[in-house]
Amino acid sequence: MTDAPVPPAAAPPSPAAGNRTVIVWVTEGTWRGCVDAARTLAPADAAIVLLHVSPEEVPGAAHGAYAGLLGRGHPERDPGPRLAELAAASAGELLAAAAQRLGRPCTRAERRGRVEREVVAAAAGAGLLILARDGDRSRLGPKSLGRADRFVVDHAPCPVLLVWPDDAPGTDTIPPPPPRPPHHRPHRR
Amino acid sequence: MLAWAVIRPRGWPEAVAAVPAAALVIATGAVSPRAALAEAGRLAPVIGFLAAILVLAQLCDDEGLFRACGTWMARRSAGRPRRLLAQVFATASAITAVLSLDATVVLLTPVVYSTSAQLGARPKPHVYACTHLANSASLLLPVSNLTNLLAFAASGLAFPRFAALMALPWLAAIATEYLVLPRFFAADLDAGAQGMPAAQPAGAPVFVLVTVAATLAGFVAASAAGVNPAWAALAGAAVLAARALAQRRTTAIAIGRSAAVSFLVFVLALGVVVQAVVTNGLGRALDPLVPGGTSLPALLATAALGAALANLINNLPAVLVLLPLAAPAGPGAVLAVLVGVNIGPNLTYTGSLATLLWRRVLHERGSGPSLGEFTRLGLLTVPAGIVVAVLALWASLHVIGG
Numbered sequence: 001m002t003d004a005p006v007p008p009a010a011a012p013p014s015p016a017a018g019n020r021t022v023i024v025w026v027t028e029g030t031w032r033g034c035v036d037a038a039r040t041l042a043p044a045d046a047a048i049v050l051l052h053v054s055p056e057e058v059p060g061a062a063h064g065a066y067a068g069l070l071g072r073g074h075p076e077r078d079p080g081p082r083l084a085e086l087a088a089a090s091a092g093e094l095l096a097a098a099a100q101r102l103g104r105p106c107t108r109a110e111r112r113g114r115v116e117r118e119v120v121a122a123a124a125g126a127g128l129l130i131l132a133r134d135g136d137r138s139r140l141g142p143k144s145l146g147r148a149d150r151f152v153v154d155h156a157p158c159p160v161l162l163v164w165p166d167d168a169p170g171t172d173t174i175p176p177p178p179p180r181p182p183h184h185r186p187h188r189r
Numbered sequence: 190m191l192a193w194a195v196i197r198p199r200g201w202p203e204a205v206a207a208v209p210a211a212a213l214v215i216a217t218g219a220v221s222p223r224a225a226l227a228e229a230g231r232l233a234p235v236i237g238f239l240a241a242i243l244v245l246a247q248l249c250d251d252e253g254l255f256r257a258c259g260t261w262m263a264r265r266s267a268g269r270p271r272r273l274l275a276q277v278f279a280t281a282s283a284i285t286a287v288l289s290l291d292a293t294v295v296l297l298t299p300v301v302y303s304t305s306a307q308l309g310a311r312p313k314p315h316v317y318a319c320t321h322l323a324n325s326a327s328l329l330l331p332v333s334n335l336t337n338l339l340a341f342a343a344s345g346l347a348f349p350r351f352a353a354l355m356a357l358p359w360l361a362a363i364a365t366e367y368l369v370l371p372r373f374f375a376a377d378l379d380a381g382a383q384g385m386p387a388a389q390p391a392g393a394p395v396f397v398l399v400t401v402a403a404t405l406a407g408f409v410a411a412s413a414a415g416v417n418p419a420w421a422a423l424a425g426a427a428v429l430a431a432r433a434l435a436q437r438r439t440t441a442i443a444i445g446r447s448a449a450v451s452f453l454v455f456v457l458a459l460g461v462v463v464q465a466v467v468t469n470g471l472g473r474a475l476d477p478l479v480p481g482g483t484s485l486p487a488l489l490a491t492a493a494l495g496a497a498l499a500n501l502i503n504n505l506p507a508v509l510v511l512l513p514l515a516a517p518a519g520p521g522a523v524l525a526v527l528v529g530v531n532i533g534p535n536l537t538y539t540g541s542l543a544t545l546l547w548r549r550v551l552h553e554r555g556s557g558p559s560l561g562e563f564t565r566l567g568l569l570t571v572p573a574g575i576v577v578a579v580l581a582l583w584a585s586l587h588v589i590g591g
Binding site: 030055057058061064065068069070074079082083090093094134135137146147165 | 207504
């Protein structure tokens with residue numbers, strides 16, 4: 001058997017500007033890990049986008065609670081719009097802090113909606129998406145991905161860089177392999 | 190009229206439809222003027238009580254009570270989301286119990302959001318805790334919820350006795366929420382908080398706290414003296430109002446507005462309309478569904494009926510419909526209705542299917558948040574919360590006596 005000729009390394013499918021875009025998903029609690037990863041790992045000529053998505057169900061829940069109070073009138077007392085304003089302000093502050101930590105030119109993107117779907121939509125055409133694990137961080141395993149992370153990793157339309165927001169747990173946190181079932185016998189040849 | 194209250198065309202107050210509807214049922218003879226007057230006379234003290242509590246809560250906000258709660262929660266949470274959630278539970282349960290669910294929804298929720306944002310924690314678990322506890326932690330005192338005030342008037346219980354019987358169900362309902370929420374939002378809570386610690390030290394509003402505590406003591410004292418506890422609420426509100434007016438930090442107009450006169454008129458008119466509906470058939474139709482007695486199965490069935498009706502229409506009309514049917518079985522049955530109508534609204538976003546459907550159809554086509562998460566959380570907390578709270582109520586009735 002002769003060695004098949006090695007195909008030439010595939011060139012990047014499209015050298016368009018979009019492919020040099022690195023999206024950094026900034027979320028409360030874990031954003032520093034993502035920004036640090038972008039700082040050390042993103043190519044020098046990459047266009048970095050800091051993305052934050054405010055979950056629409058948070059102002060929605062407050063609005064719903066007020067709407068459930070029959071007869072109160074006074075739409076100006078509805079806490080929903082107030083929470084949406086607060087969310088926009090805090091997203092702005094978070095992105096500003098992230099941009100400062102990044103320490104290089106970047107653009108900021110604020111979205112509002114269902115978080116995981118907005119992140120996937122924002123990643124369309126990007127060269128890389130950086131996100132942090134947001135589940136159980138005490139051990140290595142599938143639970144270290146929360147629901148939103150799981151959706152984004154499963155549906156991302158681009159390569160994904162998944163980082164631990166702080167130090168990764170040791171490999172000894174993986175549970176021992178399950179014992180072999182008792183009926184297991186080595187295959188006889 | 191219910192549809193109107195829910196849709197609120199052009200932002201008109203609900204009373205604009207409720208008052209003509211009440212006039213109509215009187216004019217058509219569905220309710221005799223005498224019966225309507227009696228109903229209004231029965232509701233008037235309740236409404237006065239409600240107005241005093243609304244004013245009291247607004248003045249507490251003006252005096253910085255809720256901002257101080259935010260500072261306190263931020264400090265006690267030490268930057269850890271799970272600890273913040275515990276502080277939110279404590280604060281929202283106390284505020285709801287003492288200053289009513291309106292205070293938690295309107296005044297506390299934005300503060301909780303700001304606090305979690307300031308800590309750099311994800312706000313969702315904390316905001317959901319507020320919206321849930323506004324309902325499920327509104328069992329304790331007659332002032333916690335308008336439904337309680339209505340039932341309190343109908344049950345004939347004294348203020349301290351109401352609180353004593355409802356203390357255990359209140360704790361049970363909160364405990365159920367506390368078992369479910371941290372697990373439901375584990376990912377958001379485990380994400381931690383990387384915020385910009387900028388705790389601006391705010392002094393505790395001692396005067397407000399003392400006034401509120403004195404008002405609570407006043408409720409007990411008034412009951413013991415055979416006086417309507419609404420007077421204690423009025424006195425508390427008057428003290429805070431006089432101080433704020435003297436220091437020119439509020440105006441008489443602002444205080445008048447916080448009494449929400451159109452809401453009070455709405456409740457009055459709703460009472461008359463519901464009375465017409467109940468005396469003209471609904472009462473007979475529902476009567477077989479209301480179990481008599483205060484055995485555990487009867488209490489559970491009563492609470493379930495309350496929750497179902499609250500989810501179909503809204504808990505305010507639900508309690509008005511069920512009270513006359515449950516009251517003959519004694520205070521235990523009335524309190525079971527409250528367990529159902531107070532915890533039940535957490536099942537549906539906006540508290541009732543009627544509200545939800547109308548709002549979705551007419552106002553917020555396609556822009557509403559995902560209901561899946563809200564409904565899943567409701568399914569986890571509401572049935573369990575009602576069962577546990579009814580068990581606690583049953584135990585309380587046995588220990589303290591109905």
